[in-house]
Amino acid sequence: MTQTIPPSPPCLFIVGLGPGAPDQVTPQARAALAQATDLIGYGPYVARAVAGPDVVRHATDNRVELERARHALELALAGRRVVVVSGGDAGVFGMASAVFEAIDHGPEAWRDIDVQVIPGVSAVLAAAARLGAPLGGDFCVMSLSDNLKPRAVVHERLRAAAQAGFVIALYNPRSKARPGQLAEAFEVLRAVLPGTVPVAFARAIGRPDERVILHDLAHADPEQVDMSTLVLIGCERTHLIPRPQGQPWLYTSRRVDLPVDPA
Amino acid sequence: MTQTIPPSPPCLFIVGLGPGAPDQVTPQARAALAQATDLIGYGPYVARAVAGPDVVRHATDNRVELERARHALELALAGRRVVVVSGGDAGVFGMASAVFEAIDHGPEAWRDIDVQVIPGVSAVLAAAARLGAPLGGDFCVMSLSDNLKPRAVVHERLRAAAQAGFVIALYNPRSKARPGQLAEAFEVLRAVLPGTVPVAFARAIGRPDERVILHDLAHADPEQVDMSTLVLIGCERTHLIPRPQGQPWLYTSRRVDLPVDPA
CATH class of the missing domain: 3.40.1010.10 (Tetrapyrrole methylase, N-terminal domain)
Known part of the structure; x- marks a missing residue:
């Protein structure tokens, strides 16, 4: 058989x-x-x-x-x-x-x-973990590449996300073919958000050449960013916690439009 | 010594x-x-x-x-x-x-x-993987809970995200204390998006009681959702791919406002 x-x-x-x-x-x-x-x-x-x-x-x-x-x-x-x-x-x-x-x-x-x-x-989760808890509230994840979508759509989405109070994570922030794109994105965001909003550049997280740079939006410098960098732009509820030693922590409060916990 | x-x-x-x-x-x-x-x-x-x-x-x-x-x-x-x-x-x-x-x-x-x-x-990545590739474009991740933010902010963010073309992932879509919240969210979204946009309910992905339900926005029924469900709302570039056998795949084309690949 x-x-x-x-x-x-x-x-x-x-x-x-x-x-x-x-x-x-x-x-x-x-x-x-x-x-x-x-x-x-x-x-x-x-x-x-x-x-x-x-x-x-x-x-x-x-x-x-x-x-x-x-x-x-x-x-x-x-x-x-x-x-x-x-x-x-x-x-x-x-x-x-x-x-x-x-x-x-x-x-x-x-x-x-x-x-x-x-x-x-994902890179955005690894970067967030390395920084503290910047995604504590609502957030959005965007590619800044205009290979597959018009630049006007990219800018409209950045504006909408910032106005609505989302923390924004940017993939593909910069390449040799598009060196000016991140500077343009920052211009769009500066028209909507206060210059004091924290911005983080998290490069190659988890790899030997890992590097973290913290700025505020007013002073964020696109020249420090390459294609291996994840760019995180905070919202008005995103804060730095200074520490006596080591890198400050970055976190976004979970509360919106309510007094912070008095503890 | x-x-x-x-x-x-x-x-x-x-x-x-x-x-x-x-x-x-x-x-x-x-x-x-x-x-x-x-x-x-x-x-x-x-x-x-x-x-x-x-x-x-x-x-x-x-x-x-x-x-x-x-x-x-x-x-x-x-x-x-x-x-x-x-x-x-x-x-x-x-x-x-x-x-x-x-x-x-x-x-x-x-x-x-x-x-x-x-x-x-994260749950949103696991749910997306189980469904296909619904996060193929830009997307945002929101909690629908109004414990920590006013309901008006939730609705404003939903509207802004949908108008700007983000795929939307919703955590905490429903609880006993807030049974009507998801229905309200769908109302907000139906005012902005076509009723044909796909909606997925992905419950307890990776656990024995996993369950996936696919709808379009016009017919999505909040009663099928509990607190263990991740709700995904597509954008106009999100499609179902029917299959001869098994669950259709859900994916979002990476391209925006360009003709789809002719292959």
């Missing part, structure tokens, strides 16, 4: 590697990486991912997300155990959206692939 | 336990928990945390964040190795802000405590 084992459906994992420190990669992400035959992603993330010895690493350049996504889906359909990797969380300006965009406009067969997104510690 | 070992400074860890699945707790969080003498937090999180056999678990009720924070700081100053625990990420409507608020208004000696915040996978 012969028994037929049904073939397992093709699957694809999209994995967030966390901000950079190895002890911030979840066990769930590690397990997905360990069973991969192929890793696909932006070069530095593919290089960083810990996987089996026989894994094929497909490192590609930045800005080719859709091509990369289609390649991953083709390999998955061909039976490979593919893991698409992103830094931080793949759902926050990472590869997850590109993969579903590729599926949405791709062949019907791709919809049969069992796509599993494995969340990670 | 005697040698004096300087006493180590008092320290306090604030740890995000992730959404609930054990394999979504980072190794960094596990290490902090393993060395704790005392765990402090809301009952269910203190119960869930994996720690050493002799650890003292101080489980407290909800809504006593500041008292809990002060207790933790007092124990830390007395030399205990205290870990304050939150679900998800402690910086996102968790205990981190309460601890720094307590320090800000507390005795000077608390500023000498080495406070370390250890980030976790």
Whole structure:
């Protein structure tokens, strides 16, 4: 008597590697990486991912997300155990959206692939933790890149978020192709927020070249920011707590329009 | 010859336990928990945390964040190795802000405590990963609770975020004390957004009683939501991808005001 084992459906994992420190990669992400035959992603993330010895690493350049996504889906359909990797969380300006965009406009067969997104510690959460608790109230997360949206939309969103009292986290604040963009963003924000609002530049958090700079909005200098920096702009309820030694803590009070706790 | 070992400074860890699945707790969080003498937090999180056999678990009720924070700081100053625990990420409507608020208004000696915040996978990231990639564009994260901010501020923020094109994630969408709040929020949003915008209810993601419900804004029913549910409201670029089998994927295109990729 012969028994037929049904073939397992093709699957694809999209994995967030966390901000950079190895002890911030979840066990769930590690397990997905360990069973991969192929890793696909932006070069530095593919290089960083810990996987089996026989894994094929497909490192590609930045800005080719859709091509990369289609390649991953083709390999998955061909039976490979593919893991698409992103830094931080793949759902926050990472590869997850590109993969579903590729599926949405791709062949019907791709919809049969069992796509599993494995969340990670995003850069904004790691930066906030390093600084104190700047996200204590409502907050928004934006990409400052105008590759995929008009600059006018970026400015309108900054204005709306600041006026409404959100703390603002900015990804992709600056690149060689767009050196003036962050200065423009600060101009937009200075028209809405007091100059005393705290601004933090959190660079490469969790990696050996980590660096934190604290400013107020009036004095924040875009020249100190590169593409690896997460920029956090506080709201009127965001404060610095000075300390006798060490970096001040940055936090946002959870209360709005109520007297602070008298304790 | 005697040698004096300087006493180590008092320290306090604030740890995000992730959404609930054990394999979504980072190794960094596990290490902090393993060395704790005392765990402090809301009952269910203190119960869930994996720690050493002799650890003292101080489980407290909800809504006593500041008292809990002060207790933790007092124990830390007395030399205990205290870990304050939150679900998800402690910086996102968790205990981190309460601890720094307590320090800000507390005795000077608390500023000498080495406070370390250890980030976790927040509920919004876990929910987004489970759904597909709904956070593919700019997004904001809000608490719908009006314990700490006036309801008018909540509504103004909802309106501003929706008008500006942010995807919106809502924490604390509903409680017994505030049963009508989510219905009000949907009314505010329906005045701004098309009724066709997707809405997702993601309950207890990563836990055994996980449940996902997909709607459009016109038909979203607040009665299906409880305090363990993360509510996600899409923007005009958020789509469902139907599948031959299984739950449709939800994703937000990364592009704004540009034609979609023709592939």
